[in-house]
Amino acid sequence: MELQNAYAARVKGQLAAEVQKKGRKGQKGRLVGDGMPILLAGPEFEKRIHEYEAGVAKEAQKKREKAGQRKAYEAAVKVWKVQEAVRKEENQEKCAAHKIALTAYANERTTAKIEGRNVQGSRRTLGKLPGPIRKPALKNFQNVAAIDQEEAGEDFGAILEAIGEETEEEEEEEDD
Secondary structure: HHHHHHHHHHHHHHHHHHHHHHHHOOOOOOOOOOOOOOOOOOOOHHHHHHHHHHHHHHHHHHHHHHHHHHHHHHHHHHHHHHHHHHHHHHHHHHHHHHHHHHHHHHHHHHHHHHHHHOOOOOOOOOOOOOOOOOOOHHHHHHOOOOOOHHHHHHEEEEEHHHOOOOOOHHHHHHHO
16 A cells, blocks of 8 residues: 555656646637736746746747748749749750751761761760759758848849749839
């Protein structure tokens, strides 16, 4: 019986510690959430208010930074899409030119066979085409501050205009 009481006391203490730990995690938005009466003008309560306000301000700053990072990532993805489309178009043009060269070579070969002579040159080869451009990863933008258009220069604005995105200055002009 004593062993059971000792075990029960130990488990009860562990559960109380776990509940208390969970209570602290869920108390982000509550200043008076533990059910205990508190003097609202006391120094401890004022300290909790300042900590709470500092935490809220810090969370708001993190949100703004994440939004800036996300915006920078989305701009990088748009630039990547344009570059990738240009690369694909160039590859298609090279393939089309290669097909034309192959048909010209095939015609030359058949005429050479008919005339009984050897074909000048060897069979045309396409060669290696440029591979895909790596898409920017979101994790690369986690520790980067938001891109400022003034720092990025005019190239950034020109790229956004090329892909049809309005810059912040244009949006402000339209709002006025």
